[in-house]
Amino acid sequence: MDLAVIVVGAGTAGLPCAITLAEHGVRVAVVEKADNVGGALHLSAGQMSAAGSRLQRSKGIEDSPEHHLADVMRLGHGKADPAIVRLAVEEAGASIDWLEELGFAFPDDQPIIYYGHDPYTRARTYWGSELGISVLNALQPRFDKLVADGKIDLRLGHRLTDLLVEDGRVVGVRAETATGTVELRAEAVVLTTGGYAANRAFFDRLHPGLHVLLGARETSQGEGLLAAQRIGAGFRGAEHHLSTVGGIETEPGQGTSNLWEALGNTNANNRIAREIYVNPAGRRYVAEDEPSQDVQERALQAEGGLMWFVFDEAAIDEDEPLVMGWSAEMLREQAAAGEGVWVAADVGELARRAGIDPTGLERTVSDWNAACAAGSDPLGRKALDHPIRTGPFYAVRSEGITVISFGGVTVDGELRVTRGDGGEPIPGLYAAGEVIGAGATMGDAFSSGMCVTPAISLGRLLGRRLAAQVGAAELLTA
């Protein structure tokens, strides 16, 4: 007998979707290419944002989904999809309550106004002590129980290759396994396969020439998105891509980065820069103490995504490291090895070793020292107490980094995959999570928690709605 619903991808959106379907009595298969569940939660910071949670009310924080929506639209420069954001924020408070019921222990000080991205107007950001793993630890016991009880048919090691279409309707999936190809059929297929921010070839085709380190989990290859595109689904939002600043390449030449191992400590809300930021011409391009991450991110992207931190020996401070994850000793060791970090006795030689234009950098350092002496910087930097004078001199290469993908399949307000923005829905095919593109939930910038929370919320919402549609037929045939 056909399965009622197939959920492809057992990650942040897929787990809540499958749990909800199964708890409504719908037969559900979960097709997952990895040999474990959890998806991006294994790597994610797991920050969430929600208005109207019990936790917020218990702290007397006045907030509403309307305020949240307005903040997201403002922060994303009006580029997010308001219908999708509305769906997500209206469900978000209930998602936080649900996680609490599942055992998620929110730290006492939360929710807070978070300054890692440009801030919301209200305290509505939450995360667990184990970051994304805290979310997984809340979801997985419930999911595992439903699997053990035979309510969810979990197929690990099944990689979706194609969506099966008959008479214009999606009727199932084809998946590769270690032992061959299998086909599963269902009344509806939900794509929760995540983003493509680990797929270098796809990313570079979308953003030719942009320097960006990929920091997503290896599973984020965009396969679900590509399968949907092959049957006519639309694609939108990649033009909204914005990299995070401070990426440090993990292995030279690999183009990847793990932000938990090394990340430039660039947020002026945490640490005031003692270095200058320069582009390949050796020119400064932004006030390094600019508090808006959005301004910093846009400035770097306008430069093509590649920059160096340049500083002198006097700027190294063990207590406030330039690169989070590196001690001063590690920084000096890396510099001695000359891989991604360089050291030299004079600024011109430093530039030659690091690959920066030497004349440009010498001029910039001289201008910077003059600005510090004069107490006035043409770029408006206020922290002028670190001239670059005391050798040896250092340069750390940095690129934009992305842990998410902004492009995704087009969906309508019912989360039905469509044949383009505003196009006809493809019968039988639905999507939630990063496969619909972070641009849909955040526009062209970052709003805290607006990937993880929409993934959970829209996954649950789809589960409920599909249960209402297919559940009745399912109960009749059970």
Ligand SMILES: Cc1cc2nc3c(=O)[nH]c(=O)nc-3n(C[C@H](O)[C@H](O)[C@H](O)COP(=O)(O)OP(=O)(O)OC[C@H]3O[C@@H](n4cnc5c(N)ncnc54)[C@H](O)[C@@H]3O)c2cc1C
């Ligand atoms: C380092 C890092 C930090 C982050 N921090 C935050 C944060 O603090 N807040 C926030 O909101 N967002 C954050 N994000 C983004 C957020 O974690 C993700 O957008 C979100 O978790 C994605 O959920 P998802 O369900 O769409 O995809 P995933 O959780 O990635 O799940 C997709 C699943 O589909 C499976 N899959 C993929 N292709 C196939 C296929 N062909 N066949 C079968 N299965 C397949 C994958 O193996 C995976 O298990 C971060 C991401 C990273 C990497």
